[in-house]
Amino acid sequence: MSVMKRFSLIFRAKANKALDRMEDPRETLDYSYQTQLELLQKVRRGVADVATSRKRVELQMNQLELSSNKLDKQARDALSAGREDLAREALSRKSGVQGQLADLNTQYTSLQGEEEKLTSASQRLQSKVDAFRTKKETIKATYTAAEAQTRINEAFTGISEEMGDVGMAIQRAEDKTAQMQARAGAIDELMASGALDDVVSGPRDDIQAELDRMGASHDVDGQLERMKAELSQGSAQRQLEGSAGASDGQPAQAAQPADHQAGEGQ
Amino acid sequence: MIVRILGEGQLEVDDSAADELNVLDAKLAAAVDKGDEAGYRTAHNALLERVRSLGTPVGAEVLEPSALILPQADLTMDEVRKLLTDEGLIPG
Numbered sequence: 001m002s003v004m005k006r007f008s009l010i011f012r013a014k015a016n017k018a019l020d021r022m023e024d025p026r027e028t029l030d031y032s033y034q035t036q037l038e039l040l041q042k043v044r045r046g047v048a049d050v051a052t053s054r055k056r057v058e059l060q061m062n063q064l065e066l067s068s069n070k071l072d073k074q075a076r077d078a079l080s081a082g083r084e085d086l087a088r089e090a091l092s093r094k095s096g097v098q099g100q101l102a103d104l105n106t107q108y109t110s111l112q113g114e115e116e117k118l119t120s121a122s123q124r125l126q127s128k129v130d131a132f133r134t135k136k137e138t139i140k141a142t143y144t145a146a147e148a149q150t151r152i153n154e155a156f157t158g159i160s161e162e163m164g165d166v167g168m169a170i171q172r173a174e175d176k177t178a179q180m181q182a183r184a185g186a187i188d189e190l191m192a193s194g195a196l197d198d199v200v201s202g203p204r205d206d207i208q209a210e211l212d213r214m215g216a217s218h219d220v221d222g223q224l225e226r227m228k229a230e231l232s233q234g235s236a237q238r239q240l241e242g243s244a245g246a247s248d249g250q251p252a253q254a255a256q257p258a259d260h261q262a263g264e265g266q
Numbered sequence: 267m268i269v270r271i272l273g274e275g276q277l278e279v280d281d282s283a284a285d286e287l288n289v290l291d292a293k294l295a296a297a298v299d300k301g302d303e304a305g306y307r308t309a310h311n312a313l314l315e316r317v318r319s320l321g322t323p324v325g326a327e328v329l330e331p332s333a334l335i336l337p338q339a340d341l342t343m344d345e346v347r348k349l350l351t352d353e354g355l356i357p358g
């Protein structure tokens with residue numbers, strides 16, 4: 001049997017079942033209007049929930065982006081220091097981070113889609129609810145309970161279909177959001193456990209520690225070289241000038257704080 | 267006649283298009299019944315495209331049930347089957 005007809009019948013059957021439960025047709029109108037308002041609230045909450053999830057994914061993406069850039073820089077630093085092994089490690093971590101990013105990007109797009117769908121569903125429902133309210137007042141004012149039955153049934157079945165549709169949209173959005181939240185939670189946990197955190201910042205960053213150590217020893221070596229050069233220059237001058245000892249220390253002392261600051265600045 | 271695309275809203279489609287839509291719908295039904303995922307995709311997309319291009323949006327103030335209801339584009343065949351067998355999946 002036709003898929004489209006079957007769907008239509010399912011929606012109708014649901015509406016009829018609800019109608020059968022009501023005794024007074026006018027009561028049906030008021031009761032249905034209440035449920036419509038509740039559903040509208042629910043859709044709006046749904047939109048807000050999806051937006052929150054989307055923002056959370058966005059934050060994580062920013063964080064991973066930072067981490068990827070940092071790893072890239074570390075790889076360059078390591079390579080220019082002649083440490084290919086460190087550079088390789090940094091790049092392999094970077095590719096892991098990139099993988100996470102690609103995954104988050106897919107989630108982000110999907111959440112964005114859900115948000116748009118729910119927003120327009122909410123607008124459609126709002127118009128239908130407004131239409132229903134007008135119709136409801138007209139029916140109540142114009143017809144007796146018995147006369148109103150047909151018109152009420154029609155309006156009720158029409159709005160009930162819209163509500164079923166919107167209800168499905170909310171449920172799908174909720175399912176997707178729940179999935180995303182589970183995955184976002186897993187990434188947060190990874191960050192908290194240090195597996196990702198250690199590449200983002202701080203004390204557990206072993207690549208950075210190694211680079212820093214190399215940088216520091218490089219710096220110390222450099223300072224030693226400079227001092228040696230200055231001292232040998234100084235003693236050469238002393239030998240030439242014979243008795244100008246007091247001014248010898250000056251250039252070396254002036255150079256040292258400047259080097260120190262440059263080192264800290266990096 | 268009014269055709270609803272779930273998640274998109276209702277469209278007014280001229281009755282003369284019924285035969286054409288029925289042919290596409292029959293292909294969709296056959297694919298769903300056979301569990302033919304690829305066939306389902308093709309038939310579903312063809313039907314969606316046809317309804318979208320033939321139909322004009324129904325006014326917001328209209329409160330009428332649809333003659334035909336078409337599942338939304340991102341519904342998988344499995345989801346369609348579940349919906350067809352278990353009406354409890356449609357809330358409201």
